[in-house]
Amino acid sequence: MSKILQHWDIFCRVVDNYGDAAVCWRLARQLAIEHGLKVRLWVDEQSVLPQLDPRVSNQTSMQSVDGVDIRPWQALDAEPPHPGDVAIEAFGCGLPERYTQAMAQRTPSTLWITLEYLSAESWVGGHHGLPSPHPRLPVQRHFFFPGFDAGTGGLLREQGLLEQRDAFQADSSARATLWKDLGFPPPSADALTVSLFAYENPAVFELLGVWAAGKQPVVAAIPDSRLRPEVAAFFGASMVADGTSLSRGQLEARFIPFLSQPRYEQLLWSCDWNFVRGEDSFVRAQWAARPLVWHIYPQQEGAHRAKLNAFLDRYLVGLHPETAAAMRTLWATWNGDAHELSASWEALVRNRKFLEDHSLAWASRLASMGDLAGNLVHFCISKVQ
Ligand code: TRH
Numbered sequence: 280m281s282k283i284l285q286h287w288d289i290f291c292r293v294v295d296n297y298g299d300a301a302v303c304w305r306l307a308r309q310l311a312i313e314h315g316l317k318v319r320l321w322v323d324e325q326s327v328l329p330q331l332d333p334r335v336s337n338q339t340s341m342q343s344v345d346g347v348d349i350r351p352w353q354a355l356d357a358e359p360p361h362p363g364d365v366a367i368e369a370f371g372c373g374l375p376e377r378y379t380q381a382m383a384q385r386t387p388s389t390l391w392i393t394l395e396y397l398s399a400e401s402w403v404g405g406h407h408g409l410p411s412p413h414p415r416l417p418v419q420r421h422f423f424f425p426g427f428d429a430g431t432g433g434l435l436r437e438q439g440l441l442e443q444r445d446a447f448q449a450d451s452s453a454r455a456t457l458w459k460d461l462g463f464p465p466p467s468a469d470a471l472t473v474s475l476f477a478y479e480n481p482a483v484f485e486l487l488g489v490w491a492a493g494k495q496p497v498v499a500a501i502p503d504s505r506l507r508p509e510v511a512a513f514f515g516a517s518m519v520a521d522g523t524s525l526s527r528g529q530l531e532a533r534f535i536p537f538l539s540q541p542r543y544e545q546l547l548w549s550c551d552w553n554f555v556r557g558e559d560s561f562v563r564a565q566w567a568a569r570p571l572v573w574h575i576y577p578q579q580e581g582a583h584r585a586k587l588n589a590f591l592d593r594y595l596v597g598l599h600p601e602t603a604a605a606m607r608t609l610w611a612t613w614n615g616d617a618h619e620l621s622a623s624w625e626a627l628v629r630n631r632k633f634l635e636d637h638s639l640a641w642a643s644r645l646a647s648m649g650d651l652a653g654n655l656v657h658f659c660i661s662k663v664q
Contacts, residue, residue, distance in 0.1 A: 284390070284659055286317045286363035290352070292372035293324035298576070300327040301540065301559040303369050304347075305435050306394075309652040311346035313438055316656075319363065323352040331540045362389040365659050368420070369394045383416040390659055391420040397434070397558050399590040404430030408658065421662065423655060427593055429648055432658070434562050436650040441642065444567065447548045454549045457542075461535050462522040466498040470531075471628075472550045473499045476560055477506040477574040482613055485620045487513045491528035495628070499530065500546060503537040504556075510534075551631075554613070568642040570627070570634040572613050587614060594641065599633040601626055606634075 287310055291303035300322060307320045322328060328335040334344050342349050352375075360378040366389050368374050374382070374391070382389035407424040423432050447453050455465040466472050473490075477483070483506060490497040501510050503521070510532055511517060514525040521536040538546060543560070547553050547567040555564040556574040564571040573590070575583045591610060595603040605626035611617035627634060 283663060284364045287365045287367065288363040289318065289320045289367040289369060290372055290374055291320065291322045291369045293322065293327050296557060297327055297331065298557040298559050299370055301331055302435065304328060304331055306652055307347040308345045309435065309437055313652065314656050318346070319348045319350055321350050321352045321355065325351060330537055333539055365390045365392060367392045367394050370396055379416060383418040388418050390662055391418060392423050392655070392659065393420050395422055395424045397425040397562070398586050399427050399593050400586060401589065404428060407431045423658065425651055427645065433648045433651045433654045434645060435652060436566060436646065440566055441646055444548050447545060457545050457549055463524065463533050467496060470496040470498045471552065473497060473552045473554065474546050474550045475499050475501050475506065475510070475554045476504050477554055477556050479505050479509060480574060480613065482615070482620060483509050484513055487530060489621050489624050491530040493529050496529050499532045500550065501532050501534050502543070507534070565645060566642055568639045570638055572610060575614055584616065598637045599630055602630040602633045
């Protein structure tokens with residue numbers, strides 16, 4: 280690593296949900312642990328990180344975990360800013376004005392990176408890495424886009440992640456331990472296991488009904504999320520405590536707490552199907568190499584639809600045609616744009632083997648592109664050499 284790019288600042292504003300902090304936390308840890316960098320993570324909302332990683336306290340104003348200094352954004356108001364060599368502005372959150380001025384005055388000036396949201400759209404490759412001058416100050420920022428092909432910044436993936444996944448998936452006792460720790464016996468061998476993490480979703484009633492009426496037992500893990508009240512309502516319940524199991528027909532729903540990120544990862548690895556949402560869980564489900572269904576973060580005027588279809592256009596290439604068509608229909612239904620849940624689910628279960636092989640091949644192909652943290656480090660070095 281270049282000696283001149285040792286000090287990195289990451290700025291994160293929690294807009295809503297977990298995704299902003301989740302991505303910044305992964306990136307910060309990877310830069311510190313795998314690249315030996317000194318990283319400060321400035322966060323405007325202290326309550327989210329401890330849910331993702333219980334080693335982080337929401338009581339402390341300054342703390343260090345895994346070599347990352349976690350600081351409240353507000354602390355910047357109290358002290359003169361000392362900008363690092365690189366400043367990452369996550370998801371267009373903006374940098375504090377005083378910090379930006381200090382960046383421009385610094386010699387050499389701080390390298391300013393805007394980390395963008397993930398999209399599979401074809402324009403991303405053409406915009407990745409482009410500079411944009413500041414309107415007043417002698418400093419420019421560069422746009423860094425995550426993505427699904429070699430012309431982009433790639434996806435976050437920690438070293439050894441796929442090896443850990445393979446070891447876990449090959450180890451039935453590790454899976455049994457996970458369920459035991461969550462307060463449940465291991466699902467029976469003939470059951471289909473599913474994790475269900477999503478925003479509020481009217482299609483969930485039909486989905487649960489299909490599972491309840493199906494031929495095969497389904498064990499659905501329901502982490503605490505905005506979907507949970509709707510799942511409880513399907514069983515005629517209003518509030519459901521963690522550790523509760525509710526059954527109807529072939530379906531058993533297991534209500535579990537919001538897990539730490541590593542634990543949630545294990546849940547994704549252990550389930551046959553994963554329903555995920557937003558950005559980070561969506562990527563993690565791809566690394567899990569199991570069939571997935573994405574509830575995309577809804578945007579105004581349906582802008583998310585182009586993103587959803589752009590991903591499917593890439594993801595479904597090479598998949599058995601009937602399976603690909605059923606996946607497209609199921610994803611459209613889950614995102615409120617179609618109403619054919621039962622038939623598409625049956626087709627997918629029938630063609631499960633194609634999907635499983637495809638999920639594994641997809642994860643391997645993505646892994647061959649390098650990882651976002653490594654790509655970001657190389658990009659920054661290229662800008663100062
Ligand atoms: O929480 P999200 O909906 O975040 C979203 C997206 O990032 C979206 O792009 C953004 O615009 C919006 O926030 C503001 O979904 P996401 O991205 O999957 O983040 C959830 C994180 O929570 C992810 O790191 C997985 C983690 N998680 C756990 O650690 N434990 C759990 O039990 C669960 C269900 C999730």
